[in-house]
Amino acid sequence: MHTIKHQKARSLYPTFDRKAPGADVSHYCPGCGHGTVHNLIAEAIDDLGIQDRTIFCSPVGCSVFAYYYFDVGNIQCAHGRAPAVASAIRRTHEEAIVISYQGDGDLAGIGMSQIVHAANRGENITVFFINNAIYGMTGGQMAPTTILGQNTVTTPAGRLAANEGFPVGVAEIINSLQAPVFVERVSLAGPVKVMKARMAIRKALRNQVEKKGFSLVEILSPCPVNWKMTAVESRRWLENNLEPVFPVGNLRDLPKGPFDQVDKKKARISDRKILEILGVGEEEVHTGTVRLKEEQNFKIAGFGGQGVLSTGILLANCAIAEGLKTTWLPSYGAEMRGGTANASINISHETIGSPIVSFPNALMVMNLPSLDAFEDTVRPGGAIYVNSSLAPRKVRREDVTAYHIPASDIANDLGGIQCASVILLTVYALVSGAITIETLQKVIPLAIKRKNLVDLNMRAIEVGIAWHRENCPKEEKTTEV
Ligand SMILES: Cc1ncc(C[n+]2csc(CCOP(=O)(O)OP(=O)(O)O)c2C)c(N)n1
Ligand code: SF4
Structure with a gap:
């Protein structure tokens, strides 16, 4: 009989030791998308055999505690600056696999210029952008990706374009640049979509292993607590409300970037x-x-x-x-x-x-x-x-x-x-x-x-x-x- 053995990814620590209160729970709220994405990334790291050379740049936001979970190199970056830190690591550690993991407040708010320039330079890094359309850690303020009509603590009557502008499409902005090799938007709204997210995450990491250049995966992810919903309701809301504004799908998948990463190295001065x-x-x-x-x-x-x-x-x-x-x-x-x-x-x-x-x-x-x-x-x-x-x-x-x-x-x-x-x-x-x-x-x-x-x-x-x-x-x- 064929047996399927489920086990935790090796790239995650076997136990998450925390002090009380909270000693017996993870940092993430029930139904939060961060945990799902962590698992998908860790499994990809295992399967690509890159655990020993992966460096995870964690942001300011709910996922800041990634260093408690990922058994890889970890560095915590100032708010929105993970792409700059990742670029520096990339250029000084040739064999490193560098991941910039960022929320929407972090990447599309305070850090917007950082991500655009890192992408425009075609840094050979992988960016996972967790778009939950809200500032999670700080209690549910409007994010650049908050959709029109969405209630947040800073838009209690719903986001209004005339007041707060339109939701920002990060995948589309990055796709408007010449240098990136891979841009895809995925969703965590259900099991099939999670499997698609899994594939995109793998592809984005494999691109880096193959030294192809800049890859970004935008992941539509639930924040049940700040959306004020149950975990199940939040997945439905994501599918019915976020996905129409941020269509999922691949925007770009080039066989290679517009410049050779080796040339880039040559251009550096001693x-x-x-x-x-x-x-x-x-x-x-x-x-x-x-x-x-x-x-x-x-x-x-x-x-x-x-x-x-x-x-x-x-x-x-x-x-x-x-x-x-x-x-x-x-x-x-x-x-x-x-x-x-x-x-x-x-x-x-x-x-x-x-x-x-x-x-x-x-x-x-x-x-x-x-x-x-x-x-x-x-x-x-x-x-x-x-x-x-x-x-x-x-x-x-x-x-x-x-x-x-x-x-x-x-x-x-x-x-x-x-x-x-x-x-x-x-x-x-x-x-x-x-x-x-x-x-x-x-x-x-x-x-x-x-x-x-x-x-x-x-x-x-x-x-x-x-x-x-x-x-x-x-x-x-x-x-x-
Ligand atoms: C320079 C600076 N400004 C503001 C903050 C406060 N702050 C902490 S987390 C956060 C927003 C995080 O939201 P997001 O990036 O969407 O991540 P999430 O918590 O939703 O995963 C902010 C503004 C900070 N820590 N540092
Ligand atoms: S506040 Fe939202 S993003 Fe943060 S851990 Fe809870 S559900 Fe996740």
């Missing part, structure tokens, strides 16, 4: 070429001369206008010139000038997982509020470089090394307060060994265009070297200088 464009010639780059004692998780903080962000960029550029890997992440206060600002810079020999620096091992503070805010975040054994002209108190921690340098006063004497941060950066370079002084001297003229400021900063480096020579004897181990 890191070496980028350095050339920046004017950092091969002979000028110190690749591989620096051996970091440890990965640098560096934070610089101060008032906006103190050169906090640009000093961070300078450090990151020096790290690049040293042949190291680096990230730079700015954080602005509410106001640009006079408000607080900080920048996080990681420097490593290895690939850096996240640009965020929550617990630095090197902190540079340009003023007292920054010292107050970040002193306690420094890891034991780390170092704090203090602009003591504007942060007159001593570092209280005893498990870090503190360097109190009157950088603003010295900079004033040199003829320009702007170079205070470079004095501190020079001391940091000498103490940490993360970048060399030669590199700093070579990168400054590339990073700063005004000749008088270049000269000022070059003098600042000399002063920083002198300060270090006088205050940091070689085998100095004390906690404070």
Whole structure:
């Protein structure tokens, strides 16, 4: 006798562990389409044998918790930005299978430009667009795909074209572009339609495996809770009301895209070429001369206008010139000038997982509020470089090394307060060994265009070297200088 064995897709975790309340239910409401689509995608991943190289970009919306369910690589993206994240992964991870999974608020509302441009670039990614004609997670507001007459909490009298415009046909918009290879709209209104959705999902993923280009499947999906219906009623409403507005069917299925994905790769320029464009010639780059004692998780903080962000960029550029890997992440206060600002810079020999620096091992503070805010975040054994002209108190921690340098006063004497941060950066370079002084001297003229400021900063480096020579004897181990 032939036995059919039903089992959960391997690409889904066997158990979904949640804290109470809700420990015994999934994140999705009864009758929600997200669970059905998750299953269809997971089965396709299993059958195509791509679990180990799949990266799932989950959105903001009810499906944000996809990472609890899919046993693949997962990344959660800012609202509407999954196609941009997916594009970046695509271009840096050649073998990855990249899925952008998005709701209608996410894709067709806040993220509309992202999806259009990713599709127009013909990124070799697969987009699953869950159109439930409403903002599910936030309690049922109108979405761009809400149909005319549909009641939502923000259109209690029904969507009216004269007020809110017409429902947006995403599949049709994407189909108006030249680059996509596959565009299909499917529905979850009944078992036969779910089987069609299954086929489209597989096809869209297979296209990516075969490096054909951009594929999008729009899936009409029920949101019983916000539609205020039972699960069964919602499937009927979907069939009778959504499908006439958003006709299901294949809009495009090309044997190959308009350009070869391999050509696309060829068009990319090498890191070496980028350095050339920046004017950092091969002979000028110190690749591989620096051996970091440890990965640098560096934070610089101060008032906006103190050169906090640009000093961070300078450090990151020096790290690049040293042949190291680096990230730079700015954080602005509410106001640009006079408000607080900080920048996080990681420097490593290895690939850096996240640009965020929550617990630095090197902190540079340009003023007292920054010292107050970040002193306690420094890891034991780390170092704090203090602009003591504007942060007159001593570092209280005893498990870090503190360097109190009157950088603003010295900079004033040199003829320009702007170079205070470079004095501190020079001391940091000498103490940490993360970048060399030669590199700093070579990168400054590339990073700063005004000749008088270049000269000022070059003098600042000399002063920083002198300060270090006088205050940091070689085998100095004390906690404070
Ligand atoms: C930048 C930003 N704006 C607004 C929100 C609030 N927000 C959370 S989910 C959501 C809408 C999600 O709706 P949809 O994309 O249709 O997904 P669904 O929940 O229906 O699956 C919004 C606006 C947010 N998290 N981030
Ligand atoms: S609110 Fe709607 S989209 Fe969100 S889980 Fe519930 S049924 Fe699904």
